[in-house]
Amino acid sequence: MFDTTRRTLAPRNVKKVLSTKKTNFQEAIKSKHAFAMYLRTPGAKEDPDGKWSWVNEDLLPTPRDKWSWGYINYFNLYFSWSMDNWTLGSTMVGIGLNWWQAILVIFGSQCISSIFQAINSRSGATYHVGYPIVARSVFGMYGSYYVVVARAVMACVYYAIKLYIGSSFVVNMLTAVFGHHFTDIPNHLPLSTGFTTQQMLAFFLYWLIHIPFTLLRPNQLAWVFTLKMCTIPPAYIGLFIFCMVNTHAKMGHALPMAASASKAQFSWFIMYAINSGLGNTANTITNQPDYSRWSKTKWAVIIPQVIANPLSVTISSTFGILATSAINNAWGLQLWNQWDLLAEIMIRYPRSDVRFAVFLCAAAQALLVLGKSSLQQGYGREKTNDETGTNVAANMIPFGSDSAMLLPRYINMTRGQFLGLCLAWVVNPWKILYSAEAFTNFLSGYGLFMAAVVGPMVADYYFITRGNMAVEYLYDGTKANQRYFYLKGINVRGFIAYVAGIAFPFAGFCGTLGASVSKTATEMGYIGWLLSFAVSFVVYLVCCLISPTPMQKRVKDEGLQWEELSRREYEIDFGGGERFGKNEPDSLNNKEGVVEVVSVDSNLDTNSREIMEERPSKLE
Numbered sequence: 001m002f003d004t005t006r007r008t009l010a011p012r013n014v015k016k017v018l019s020t021k022k023t024n025f026q027e028a029i030k031s032k033h034a035f036a037m038y039l040r041t042p043g044a045k046e047d048p049d050g051k052w053s054w055v056n057e058d059l060l061p062t063p064r065d066k067w068s069w070g071y072i073n074y075f076n077l078y079f080s081w082s083m084d085n086w087t088l089g090s091t092m093v094g095i096g097l098n099w100w101q102a103i104l105v106i107f108g109s110q111c112i113s114s115i116f117q118a119i120n121s122r123s124g125a126t127y128h129v130g131y132p133i134v135a136r137s138v139f140g141m142y143g144s145y146y147v148v149v150a151r152a153v154m155a156c157v158y159y160a161i162k163l164y165i166g167s168s169f170v171v172n173m174l175t176a177v178f179g180h181h182f183t184d185i186p187n188h189l190p191l192s193t194g195f196t197t198q199q200m201l202a203f204f205l206y207w208l209i210h211i212p213f214t215l216l217r218p219n220q221l222a223w224v225f226t227l228k229m230c231t232i233p234p235a236y237i238g239l240f241i242f243c244m245v246n247t248h249a250k251m252g253h254a255l256p257m258a259a260s261a262s263k264a265q266f267s268w269f270i271m272y273a274i275n276s277g278l279g280n281t282a283n284t285i286t287n288q289p290d291y292s293r294w295s296k297t298k299w300a301v302i303i304p305q306v307i308a309n310p311l312s313v314t315i316s317s318t319f320g321i322l323a324t325s326a327i328n329n330a331w332g333l334q335l336w337n338q339w340d341l342l343a344e345i346m347i348r349y350p351r352s353d354v355r356f357a358v359f360l361c362a363a364a365q366a367l368l369v370l371g372k373s374s375l376q377q378g379y380g381r382e383k384t385n386d387e388t389g390t391n392v393a394a395n396m397i398p399f400g401s402d403s404a405m406l407l408p409r410y411i412n413m414t415r416g417q418f419l420g421l422c423l424a425w426v427v428n429p430w431k432i433l434y435s436a437e438a439f440t441n442f443l444s445g446y447g448l449f450m451a452a453v454v455g456p457m458v459a460d461y462y463f464i465t466r467g468n469m470a471v472e473y474l475y476d477g478t479k480a481n482q483r484y485f486y487l488k489g490i491n492v493r494g495f496i497a498y499v500a501g502i503a504f505p506f507a508g509f510c511g512t513l514g515a516s517v518s519k520t521a522t523e524m525g526y527i528g529w530l531l532s533f534a535v536s537f538v539v540y541l542v543c544c545l546i547s548p549t550p551m552q553k554r555v556k557d558e559g560l561q562w563e564e565l566s567r568r569e570y571e572i573d574f575g576g577g578e579r580f581g582k583n584e585p586d587s588l589n590n591k592e593g594v595v596e597v598v599s600v601d602s603n604l605d606t607n608s609r610e611i612m613e614e615r616p617s618k619l620e
Helices: 011-028 032-039 071-082 088-095 099-127 131-139 145-178 196-215 222-247 263-279 280-291 304-329 338-349 353-366 391-406 411-428 431-433 437-444 447-464 493-512 517-527 528-546 550-558
Strands: 375-376 380-382 571-575 579-581 594-598 609-613
Touching: 011 032, 071 222, 071 280, 071 304, 071 391, 088 099, 088 263, 088 594, 099 131, 099 263, 099 280, 099 304, 099 447, 131 145, 131 280, 131 391, 131 447, 131 493, 145 196, 145 280, 145 338, 145 353, 145 411, 145 431, 145 437, 145 447, 196 391, 196 411, 222 304, 222 338, 222 353, 263 280, 263 447, 263 517, 263 528, 280 391, 280 447, 304 338, 338 353, 391 411, 411 431, 447 493, 447 528, 447 550, 493 517, 493 528, 517 528, 579 609
Parallel strands: none
Antiparallel strands: 375 380, 571 579, 594 609
16 A cells, blocks of 8 residues: 655654654564565555566656646756756867857757757656656556666666766865875775775765665655755856956967868767767656656646756856866866866865865765766767766666666665665776776767667657556556557567667767777767657657557547546556555545555554555456
């Protein structure tokens, strides 16, 4: 059974909740069976005999009382995470553009990216379900496991890499506070590790800071992005002003100039740069349902991101290009990453007031970088901080959501988020960034694989089903599922489109890994994300015209209008007589035969309430 009324935990209740959890744990360790039941997620106890479990509280549609994110919340989310693009401009310069061309291309690519993000967020905002459930509707009840695992693996790797990158700012903070007492700590790790003892300490501290965030769901995290909006813009502006004032804004020959190229070559530079900008947000485009499911209205998630994302990315990358060019010209260095810049500032200005300012700036950056990594590659000029996002939003939440689907009987979103954090030590991100060049190149091009997932999702929602999802069927993995079981649980049309979408730019992608490929293949790789999306989108439409899906037939037979099913009532039967209504809890509370039961679930506190409809256990 599912608790549908839990709110953000109030501090005054912490002691009571901890006491309850302690009591539940003590009861659980009394027997093997009790401990096995204790490990199950809320609601899993009601499905003791099912071979596969298809539902838990985080896979269900978000209850109405948790539709808590409005326009301001989403503006804070998209603007704050998009500020993490200080070095994106240098990547564009590495492609062959000059500084102002890079800025224009960044703005244009992010406008396009924001449109794709808005398009893919609609299903989540309308039906209040996350990416794994939307994937079920397009790829099938079993086929969806592949696209969910594919995203989960990358989210886990990116999570770890970004933890490592963020720990670089913790190094700045510790240096600012402790000075030589920190920097003089002897290194006991071998050079081949790509890691020092000081960095290991900083990584561990940054890892610890993430633990409390893993215990929260997205509806409880709005304050994080509000805090970032109050800290990172002043930090960026202050760092930019320091660089300009210190150098008298003299950039000289350090200001990037365009590479010499023919018109045809330059056109490919532009296309590659635009595609790189889209690849920069490939994960967030895919992840949109996981954010939009908490939206108060269908438009609350769309309008803010169309405005905030291009504006924020352009501002931060412009600051990065101008500030680092000025510093590099004045100091004769080649600094691009912020942590290197902050470290150099402390070396050149070893005063307490400067160290305090660096500490504040690094702390704001570390908060910002609770963030996603999408490694960008530009003609041999690799950057590890050209990304948009936050670890919490872009990696932690998606990994938690995916884990909840992969093993819903034992893993919910919060457990999955904590699991992802623990796996960071297994990934060894410092080793990846230090020596695994081919793997980082692979990560940088992985966006084309996710584009082939987004293509069919967009085509299905907007054109095949006219925005109609039969949500009650998305939790039934049996052959009796008339809408989404497809062929043995797999929608072959979706995978034909997926393979076709990958096939065209794949040779160019292999070229980035060191393979020898033709010029044509290389140029197709330059537009990998756009090409993969377009091909998978078109192929899926063609496949559905040749062989209509069950939902496509229903939409046609019933003459369903745009998103008509979103306005209808439905119930999801879990077996054992438990049901969940569209407007839970209101839709159940207003019916006869509904009783309120005090929960003693081991995963909930004793004051948690559950709504149960007393009906026969026979599946209707």
